[in-house]
Amino acid sequence: MSDFPDDLKYAKSHEWVKIEEDGTALVGITDHAQAQMGDLVFVELPEIGQELSIGDECAVVESVKAASDVYSPLTGEVEDVNDTLDKTPGFVNNDPYGSGWLFRVRIDDESQLDDLLDAEAYAEVVEQEG
Amino acid sequence: MAEVKILNKTPLYNCHLAAGAKMVPFCSWSMPINYGSQIEEHNAVRQNAGMFDVSHMAIFDIKGPEVQKLLRFLLANDISKLKGPGRAQYTLMLNESGGVIDDLLVYYIDDQNYRIVSNAGTHDKVAALLSSQVQNFDVKLTEDKDSAIIAIQGPKACKLAHSVLPDQIRDVASALKFFQCAKVDDYFISRTGYTGEDGFEIIIPADKSEKLWNNLLNVGVNPAGLGARDTLRLEAGLNLYGNDMDESTTPDESNLSWVVSFDDPDRNFIGRSVIENKEQTHKLVGLVFQGAGILRAHQKLIHNEQEIGEITSGSYSPTLEFSVAMARIPVAVEKEIFVNIRGKHQPVKLVSLPFVRRGEVVYKEL
Numbered sequence: 001m002s003d004f005p006d007d008l009k010y011a012k013s014h015e016w017v018k019i020e021e022d023g024t025a026l027v028g029i030t031d032h033a034q035a036q037m038g039d040l041v042f043v044e045l046p047e048i049g050q051e052l053s054i055g056d057e058c059a060v061v062e063s064v065k066a067a068s069d070v071y072s073p074l075t076g077e078v079e080d081v082n083d084t085l086d087k088t089p090g091f092v093n094n095d096p097y098g099s100g101w102l103f104r105v106r107i108d109d110e111s112q113l114d115d116l117l118d119a120e121a122y123a124e125v126v127e128q129e130g
Numbered sequence: 131m132a133e134v135k136i137l138n139k140t141p142l143y144n145c146h147l148a149a150g151a152k153m154v155p156f157c158s159w160s161m162p163i164n165y166g167s168q169i170e171e172h173n174a175v176r177q178n179a180g181m182f183d184v185s186h187m188a189i190f191d192i193k194g195p196e197v198q199k200l201l202r203f204l205l206a207n208d209i210s211k212l213k214g215p216g217r218a219q220y221t222l223m224l225n226e227s228g229g230v231i232d233d234l235l236v237y238y239i240d241d242q243n244y245r246i247v248s249n250a251g252t253h254d255k256v257a258a259l260l261s262s263q264v265q266n267f268d269v270k271l272t273e274d275k276d277s278a279i280i281a282i283q284g285p286k287a288c289k290l291a292h293s294v295l296p297d298q299i300r301d302v303a304s305a306l307k308f309f310q311c312a313k314v315d316d317y318f319i320s321r322t323g324y325t326g327e328d329g330f331e332i333i334i335p336a337d338k339s340e341k342l343w344n345n346l347l348n349v350g351v352n353p354a355g356l357g358a359r360d361t362l363r364l365e366a367g368l369n370l371y372g373n374d375m376d377e378s379t380t381p382d383e384s385n386l387s388w389v390v391s392f393d394d395p396d397r398n399f400i401g402r403s404v405i406e407n408k409e410q411t412h413k414l415v416g417l418v419f420q421g422a423g424i425l426r427a428h429q430k431l432i433h434n435e436q437e438i439g440e441i442t443s444g445s446y447s448p449t450l451e452f453s454v455a456m457a458r459i460p461v462a463v464e465k466e467i468f469v470n471i472r473g474k475h476q477p478v479k480l481v482s483l484p485f486v487r488r489g490e491v492v493y494k495e496l
Contacts, residue, residue, distance in 0.1 A: 038163075038164060038167075038168050038357065039167055039168055039169045041169075041424060041446040042422070042423060042424050042446070044422060044423065044472075060423075060472070062423065062424045062446070064168050064169065064357060064361060064445060064446050064448070065163075065168070065357055065360075065445070066426075067423075067424065067426065
């Protein structure tokens with residue numbers, strides 16, 4: 001079964017968001033998303049400084065069998081990206097909520113977090129997809 | 131209301147579930163795409179031994195005094211090149227315009243008994259063509275729907291298979307050379323495969339298949355799914371029907387001229403008159419790519435700022451650890467080819483096929 005930590009927020013499009021102590025947000029794809037894709041072999045990340053809006057196609061994760069878009073769950077500026085994924089995209093499979101994070105966003109408007117799902121609501125979305 | 135489609139299950143369905151398979155619909159069958167990690171399954175076949183359930187493939191038996199006459203008309207390769215019974219041949223079924231209806235293996239059991247194993251996705255049209263053609267010859271066609279097919283592949287595949295086969299079957303199996311086959315009791319064994327590695331394909335009655343699968347599992351043969359099967363065959367430079375060839379492409383455009391035999395000037399086979407007089411316009415080539423992204427089927431190829439063709443099969447190669455592909459391009463184009471990945475044009479290298487054979491990287495840059 002997929003794992004959805006309680007301290008994260010989720011988007012229906014299978015990204016997770018973690019608010020850090022400095023107020024920035026880490027973004028990745030969920031355990032469910034990585035399991036659906038299978039072994040990841042390439043990750044294309046956004047540019048540092050890129051302005052993102054909710055729903056933007058901002059990254060691509062490619063497994064052996066297919067490429068999938070990652071949609072920004074937040075509006076804000078990309079402050080950092082996880083360069084280690086260039087060499088080891090498998091981090092996303094093995095540790096999707098830790099070393100497999102994709103990028104960090106500086107967010108101005110915190111109220112947008114209210115529109116994301118909590119772990120329980122996201123688990124329901126996954127269940128409904130079958 | 132959505133149409134509810136019931137998927138066929140192979141005799142090994144429960145074995146797949148027991149091994150933790152992720153099952154997916156494939157050509158109206160429920161098949162294992164992987165059992166966890168597709169890359170690990172791929173590497174197991176290259177380095178040790180893996181097994182695939184390919185029971186979804188179609189088995190046709192054609193028997194009778196005119197079976198050779200029928201197959202020399204129906205198939206593009208010439209079965210008379212087989213030196214004797216107990217041999218298999220890779221061949222094509224063509225349409226009247228020389229397009230490929232299916233690629234298949236034909237097995238020579240005896241002068242009046244041949245077996246065909248063809249793709250699951252083309253089952254209905256192949257069955258229809260066979261049924262209509264057999265009416266013109268003194269032969270009888272039957273389809274074997276009560277068997278399972280297990281492909282055991284890898285450098286240790288033969289040794290591990292020997293260790294679980296009954297004595298009299300093992301004696302026959304161990305004497306088989308590449309592309310030879312034998313029927314012993316209710317086993318049909320051929321030293322063939324779709325991975326670029328050594329191994330066997332074994333056809334056995336459905337009710338004996340779980341036991342064979344479990345015995346192979348117990349001696350360390352790794353279950354491998356359709357995902358690994360695809361990356362293995364791509365590295366081995368083996369075409370996939372529907373991707374790398376179909377009814378709109380002729381054998382020369384799919385790197386398959388070697389499969390068509392014009393040796394006997396008097397042999398008339400379906401499609402011959404068209405392909406014999408046709409000038410080759412396109413070729414199927416190998417590509418390697420170490421830039422940002424993965425080559426995928428249908429990505430467009432660019433040369434001199436013109437779109438010249440597309441990738442027919444592409445993937446990450448677990449053996450090479452970068453992306454490889456097969457692509458169809460005009461015969462004259464030999465260099466300066468770019469692939470369009472998400473709007474960016476990136477250079478790809480044209481290489482010889484296969485990429486990998488018997489565990490070794492063998493491609494050369496052209």
